[in-house]
Amino acid sequence: MSEPGDTSSISIDPEKAGPHAALPRTAHVRSGQSAHAPTGTADEEGGGRVARPAPAPACLSCRREGPAGGRVGTASAVRALLRKELLVELRTLESVPGMSLFALSTFVVFHFALNRASVEGDLASGILWVTLLFAALLGVNRLFVADADQGGFDAFLLAPVDRSALYVAKALALLAYLVVLELVAVPAFALLLLGPPLGPALPGLVATLALGDLGVALIGTLVAALAVRTRARDLLGPLLALPLFVPIVIGGARALEPLLVTAHRGAPAIRWLATLGLYDLVFGLIAYAVFDFLLED
């Protein structure tokens, strides 16, 4: 592993590292596609997603002879990519601290812009969502920058893995960033701006934010991949993402609204949670289907 932020340094391709060096990391390498697979260990379906440990020496030898090389299971590829992503973030601290600090500053700005000591109800839910979305946009903008600038895309395309693995890993990483962001931003919001106590609202709040985060992560990753290799990526990312986030704001803000009032506290309406869930489902499937096409070159 070289410098922090260098995304091309993690090798998933076992052929680069040599047979013995590759053993511990690629214990789940499949042998399904090789014609030289030893009898009994070859997988029948030859292309499924289930990672199965294969006998190492036989598997390695046949992979070295095979024309296409081995194929790493999607699950282990996602795991490796996610690990890489989180490691890079831990070492560089590029996204999450900036997002959290941005959220804090935005609360202060809202305090002075609205000239209020505390907010509640629809105003509180709106401020929380706007702040979280804009902070999320910062993370979305940075999500693929290292890959585009430092050759991470090329390295990934060389690896014998399913391309959707990159989408899943990046979406999970963004989801993790958002969760950390909210661990900072929501208590800060309760402390700085929110009038009614946060405690009783917590279960509904967590459910709503989880559904909203999932949608932001799913669509944000797709938008980030769309925008990153354009000339005006810092501009195009938010421009593309904000209209796509509107249904999340509608569902999320309406669901949070009854939780953040002082009197007659209610539960989030199932209708809005269902809207959020439907959005997550539809865009998750679409983004998963079309993401491959953004990587072809």
Next chain:
Amino acid sequence: MESPRRQPAGSLDTKRRPPRASAAHGRGLRTLSVSTVLAMSAALSLVFFYAPLEAEQGFLQKIFYVHVPLAIVALCGFVLGGLLAIQHLRTRDPRWDVRSYVVIHTSLIFAVGTLITGSIWAKGSWGHWWVWNEPTLVSFLIIFLLYATYQPLRFAIEDPERQARSASVFAITAGAFVPLNYIAVNLSTAYVHPRVFSNTSNLPAPMAFTFLVSLLAMALLFATLCKYELTAKRARAQLRALRRRLAADGEQAPPRSRRTSAPALHHAAPARVASAGVAPVGGASAGAGARAAGRPAL
């Protein structure tokens, strides 16, 4: 979806339809234009001379026959653009990208028309240029804002193939977003404001008939505009190829004068066109050169 993309280039070409003759570019354009003019005149005559005045809103309600068809056609156009983009990603044929671009481009214009007529209607009936209670207006604003980034996105990517692919990815995502956004916005407003014309079933028969004719005329207008733009693009590509052949055989093609967000059609490489002779030939598109060309040669 893996299999068609992993195929070698040759097997894709064998599946391609045989190219049509150059005369087919504008085929049906005259019929389409004439029927559009006729349908438009019929619709306008019906609107002004046949449809009864609405009791509450009076003459102002006539804008309904323009606004709602515009909205429906624009929505359908956006979804159609997404479907064409799916076809583009599946076949990798740039012609589908051009079609998707033209459909989305025209729908965007129709969406602007929807916003303007809706705004006028809102001012007339509710006294405000903009009302947040009208789901169609609000949906259209969001959809318009989303699709307004379509051309900047294309413009910001220089490589034409990647531009086409990214634009298709965008068109598919946005095409799916259109109905979903509509559902969400409708949910958020449905309990606030009862809508006057939620569907055509509660309209009196003359009004419903006029509305349907207006819708048909608007759809025809949409089709004609798309067809005109496609024909113009083809004619321009043809002209460019002819000019290139006139200038010098086998010379480097003149560069495009300016960068644009609009996808352009490309003809086969000059050497191939020159070797094929002057007469229109279909065989030129059988090889790998035509795959880059993306549309049948002359």
